[in-house]
Amino acid sequence: MNYQIRNILLAVLLTGGIYSVQSQTNVVEDFKPSSVNQPGKEYPMVNSEGRVRVQISAPGAHKVQLDISAVKYDLVKDENGVWTGESAPQDEGFHYYQLWIDGAAVPDPGSLYFYGASRWGSGIEIPAKDQDFYALKNVPHGQVREHLYYSETNKSMRRCFVYTPPGYNHNTEKRYPVLYLQHGGGEDETGWSNQGHAGLIMDNLIAENKTVPFIIVMDNGTWTMSGPPRNRQQGERPAQWPPEGWADGFMKTLLNDIIPMIDANYRTIADQQHRAMAGLSMGGMQTRVITLANPDVFSYVGIFSGGSISTEDLENAAGFKEKIKLVFVSYGSRELENPRTGLGGNPKENTEALKNAGMNTHFYVSPLTAHEWQSWRRSLYEFAPLIFKN
């Protein structure tokens, strides 16, 4: 065997070519550490096809699997007890995942953790062609503030995160519009700034002068039969989905506690014309119900992967048609390929009918993404420039 051939064979073995054989596919060997790994961790990795490769030392284990996008992939053990394996190509953007070790579902110790699927667990980032719009750049940055407050409605302490735009600390005479931005079911008030990158999306849009600066309030919309979860420092009962009172319960807290608290503590323009609400999935459904019932409170409506508003809805929502300046509806393209039940009609047709009825609407489809965060990052990026323009 000559040197060249031996080296090629060795390279194939060392770079994991054996897994290609195992999974009977050709895996492109250009894996790099995920951008949301813990400091110093090589694994998990992602390649140019969007495959996720994980690795964990578990010398005593008999079966280890990677569980991502509802598919489990078997890992393979080497002579040192280290298990390695990879998934099929994933869509661009962020995905939750976990490992199974001899029947135990656990977070991957290599990844950072995010709250979704009703748990803190592993996340992975498949580099997206458009990732520049949520990249961390040397531009002026706003701040994301942890805000603790007492809710009279719930007789408990609650927490929200508040994004204040660049310049907020300096222009102390200036007042700003406010977007109330909600997470989805099984997520919480950390989602939009952690995995959603809401702050970075806004910073970049503002730096390019593509949106007016505004405040974003990210609160916890989860609701259970007995009221809101205690979202800090306390155990709580498992959430149902959709949770009892998911719209009405949160609506009371939003209108009675959150909005007055925000208007009292931040330099807001505290009127209907300078207030928007948007949300993803369950948060989109909440946005739909809450804004239909309160067109005197909000001017702009964003529903991301959470249904749409029909002309029939207008009949039971006095003032909505006249007072709302924009109804924005979006979906990931893969959601429309395989529509889930309960969308309440075709969202594109509903939104076109609203436009034909005289409303200002915008329908956006995120290319090649599903019911996941890349759809919602892009939705915020498309929605923000359309609101508070005058």
Next chain:
Amino acid sequence: MNYQIRNILLAVLLTGGIYSVQSQTNVVEDFKPSSVNQPGKEYPMVNSEGRVRVQISAPGAHKVQLDISAVKYDLVKDENGVWTGESAPQDEGFHYYQLWIDGAAVPDPGSLYFYGASRWGSGIEIPAKDQDFYALKNVPHGQVREHLYYSETNKSMRRCFVYTPPGYNHNTEKRYPVLYLQHGGGEDETGWSNQGHAGLIMDNLIAENKTVPFIIVMDNGTWTMSGPPRNRQQGERPAQWPPEGWADGFMKTLLNDIIPMIDANYRTIADQQHRAMAGLSMGGMQTRVITLANPDVFSYVGIFSGGSISTEDLENAAGFKEKIKLVFVSYGSRELENPRTGLGGNPKENTEALKNAGMNTHFYVSPLTAHEWQSWRRSLYEFAPLIFKN
């Protein structure tokens, strides 16, 4: 067998009396979910002795262990493949821990996660008799802000967290003193507000009028041979300990980038008399080195479980003795029982010698705690009222 006896036996079995037998100890069966569990999770639990009981479903596993305070405890499997077991009694306060499943070290899926020991991993809270001082109460709350900034010294984006006290948003003419507060080795800029509860400690002290309100800046003091870790959205090489340049590298960034950035963006009183530095462990050692070299920059010095300052140090630190208004040194009592090497002399004797040399000093010992967060929460609680008093 009569009813009463049968019920007693059943109760013993159901409440886990079998584990008492396994571990040949009497375990008090008053376990409650930990206060830092994930929402809806029953386990991990803590009892009145301070034992930690964990539980995880792992039907295919052969060996599962709880790893806490450097001791591994075997769990026991039931007929459903659920493993349960508990530790010996732990000290009051916060502890990092992990699970071992057939040789894999993983976070417990039941707990919240905290950055320490150079990883995001599980944490548990043993209720402390004095936990009221960091409890979440219905008092006016400050905010913890995520602040992104560009560092000229490092040519990179960095992140810190900034606590602004209650009233900061309203009293827009008022200016505040600043404490620069550093984490320990293997920790990061999230530690003091997450597991340290720095914000809650300050909110409660201020509500009781026990301290003047001040700003706290919590940055990342970790340093590697090639400079600072990239602390956001990027992988990084494993940290050494103590990291190369752990004091000098951070000192440059603190003096050249962080302090000017804070003074430019917050309503600080930007002079030596209104600036303090404190830190725990490695952060205490950094505080020692940086304040000895810069008595023109800081007035108050807090060293928590991180050495002390000797009269010999004063000889090489021009101006320190004259300009520093307080040297505060603290330890957990268990650290003094079993002193680690490298303390640089007896910290109590060193601090008394400083006092005899004419400096204002304070030596504090946290009762029955080790090199852990309960010692440092208490240290902040003792330190804060002593600074910025005039």
